[in-house]
Amino acid sequence: MLSLTRKLAEVAVSPASAATLFAGVPEAPKDPILGITEKFLADSSPMKMNLGVGAYRDDNGQPVVLDCVREAERRIAGKAFMEYLPIGGLRDFISESVQLAYGEGHPVIADKQVAAVQALSGTGACRVFAEFQKRYMPGTKVYIPAPTWSNHFNIWRDAGVEFAKYRYYQPASRGLDFEGLLEDVAAAPRGSVFLLHACAHNPTGVDPTPAQWRAISAAMKERGHFPYFDMAYQGFASGDCDRDAASIRTFLADGHRLALGQSYAKNMGLYGQRVGCLSIVADSARDAAAVESQLRAVARPMYSSPPLHGALLVTKVLQDKELKAQWYKETGSQLTWNHVTDQIGMFAYSGMSGEMVDALAAQHHIYMTRDGRISMAGVNSRNVDRLAQAIHAVTSGRL
Ligand SMILES: Cc1ncc(COP(=O)(O)O)c(C=O)c1O
Incomplete structure (x- = not known):
C-alpha cells in the first residue's frame, strides 16, 4: 500500500512520465479550403496566387468593397451598434432577405407561411437548419450533391443527421448527370431532405437548366422530398437576382414546402460580417410561427443572437431604392456575353x-x-x- 502511494507521488512530480491532460487529442485535419490559405500566407514568394478561397479580390489581392456597401456604412454611422439583437435577428433584414429570395409580394410571404431567422452567414443557416432537421424531421437523411462545398458534410455530421450523396456532376460531359440525379431522387426514401445549390453550384459551376429544374422539382414532389436550397451566390450566377432565384420559385410554384439558406458573404462582399438568413416555408401561418419559434430555440443556446452591423448594412442597401439599384449594377452585368x-x-x-x-x-x-x-x-x-x-x-x- 505504502509503495503504491509512493509510486503515485513519483508519477505526480515527474514531468517526464506525466501524460499531459490533452495528450490524447489528435491534430485535426486541415480544412480543405481554409488550409490552402494557411499555406498561401506562409509562402514568401512575390509570385504567389491564392486561387483556393472563394472571395472576390481587386488587382492588389484586397477584398472588393462595393460602393453601395461603403455608402450604406456612411449612412448608418453612429447607430447603436452595441445593442443586442433579438434571438431571431433584425426584423427588417429578414423581411428584405425573404423578399429578395422568394420575390416581392409572393403569396407564401403574404400568407405568412415563411418562418425565418437571421443566420451567421450561409454556414450558420445550414447549421441551424440541420439541427432543426434532427429535431423535427426525425429519421430523415440529407442527400448532398456529389461533389459539393466540403463543409456541407461537416455541418450535417455535427448536427447528428445522416447523409448520403446523390449524383450531380458527370466528368465525361463536364456537365450535369441529369439522369443519375433523377434516379437518385427516385430511389431515396420518401420525405428525404435534398440539399440543392440554388445557383452557381460550388465547386462545379454546373447548374440545371430551367427545364431540368422543373423536372427535378416534379420528381421530388412525387417522392415527397423536402428541398433545402443553399443560396450563397444570388446575383452572381446570371447577374440578375431574380433569375438566380428562379430554381426556388419553380419549386414554390409546384407547391413544395422548402427551406433556404442565404448568404451575403459574396454578393455584398460581407465575408467577415457573417450575414445570412434561414427561412422555412410551411403549410400555414400557424405552422410557420411554431417553426420560427423552434429556430429561435435552436439559436439561443448556440450563439444567443446574431451580429448587428452587417445586417444593418444589408438592410440599408435593400431598403433604399437608389442603393439597391447600385448594388444590382455592381453585382454584375444583367446580360449574357x-x-x-x-x-x-x-x-x-x-x-x-x-x-x-x-x-x-x-x-x-x-x-x-x-x-x-x-x-x-x-x-x-x-x-x-x-x-x-x-x-x-x-x-x-x-x-
Ligand atoms: C455553396 C456554399 N454554401 C455556403 C457557403 C457559406 O459561406 P458563408 O458561411 O461565408 O456565407 C459557401 C461559401 O463558400 C458556399 O459555396
Missing part, C-alpha cells in the same frame, strides 16, 4: 446600339462601327479588362 466567344471569325457582333457605341467613344475612348461590331483582333491582354468595364458601364440595364 457568351455570344462573344460562341461566334466565330474575327468579329463579335455585340448587340450594342449606335448610342452605346457613341458613348464608348465619347466616355471611354473606344472605337468601333456603329452596328456594335467589335474587331476581336484589336483586343489584347492589356486592354481587355478596360474594354469589359467600359462595355459594362454603357450597357448596364439597357440591353
